[in-house]
C-alpha cells in the first residue's frame with residue numbers, strides 16, 4: 001500500500017517533471033546541457049556532424065584527406081563486399097558509440113529518428129528519389145526479436161524512411177541464429193552468415209537501390225550477406241546505411 005503522503009509526493013514529483021519537460025523540453029543527449037529544438041545542443045550537434053568526415057564510399061571506413069580512394073580504400077579494395085556502397089554518420093567512437101549503445105535499449109528508441117535526421121544532414125549522398133530507392137532494416141532472428149521485443153535497426157530504418165520520404169520494406173528474414181559475432185574475425189563471420197538471410201522477391205525491390213539499415217558496421221559480413229540476398233530477390237544496388245563505422249575491417 002502506498003501511504004497518502006507517499007502518493008502525494010509521487011504525484012508532486014510527476015507533476016513537476018511534466019512542467020519541467022514543458023519549460024526545458026530537451027537535455028542534450030551528449031553533454032546533458034539544455035538544448036533548444038532537438039536532443040542535441042548546438043555544440044554537440046556540430047561535433048556530431050563534423051565527426052562524419054571523409055570516408056570510403058564502398059565501406060564507410062574513415063579516411064585521411066590524402067588517401068587513395070580509387071576503387072575503395074586500403075581496407076576494401078579488390079574485395080567483394082556484397083553491397084555497393086556504405087554511408088555512416090561517423091566512426092564508432094566517442095558520442096556516436098555512446099548513442100549506438102543507448103539505442104540498443106527499447107526505452108531509447110525515440111533517439112532513432114533524431115539520429116536519422118543527423119545522418120541525412122551529414123551525408124547528403126543518402127538522398128535518393130522515392131522512385132529509385134527503398135529502405136530495408138537488417139532483421140533479427142525471430143526468436144531474438146521475440147525475446148527482445150525490439151530491433152534498433154528497424155527503429156533507425158523507420159526514422160530514415162520518414163526523413164527521406166521513402167518506402168520502408170521488410171523483405172528480409174533471418175533464418176539462422178548466429179552466436180555473438182564480436183570476437184570473430186572477418187572470415188569466420190562471413191562463413192557463419194552465409195545463408196543467414198532469405199529475402200522475398202518483391203516489386204518494391206525490383207530494379208531499385210536499397211538503403212540497408214543497421215546501427216553499426218564492423219566487418220561488413222552481416223550487411224554483405226543481407227545485401228547478396230536482396231540482390232538475388234531483385235534489388236539493383238544495395239547501399240548500407242549505419243550510425244557507427246567500427247574499426248573492424250570491412
Ligand SMILES: [Zn+2]
Pocket residue numbers: 028029030031032033040041042043044045
Ligand atoms: Zn551537448
Ligand SMILES: [Zn+2]
Pocket residue numbers: 056057058059060061072073074075076077250
Ligand atoms: Zn573501403
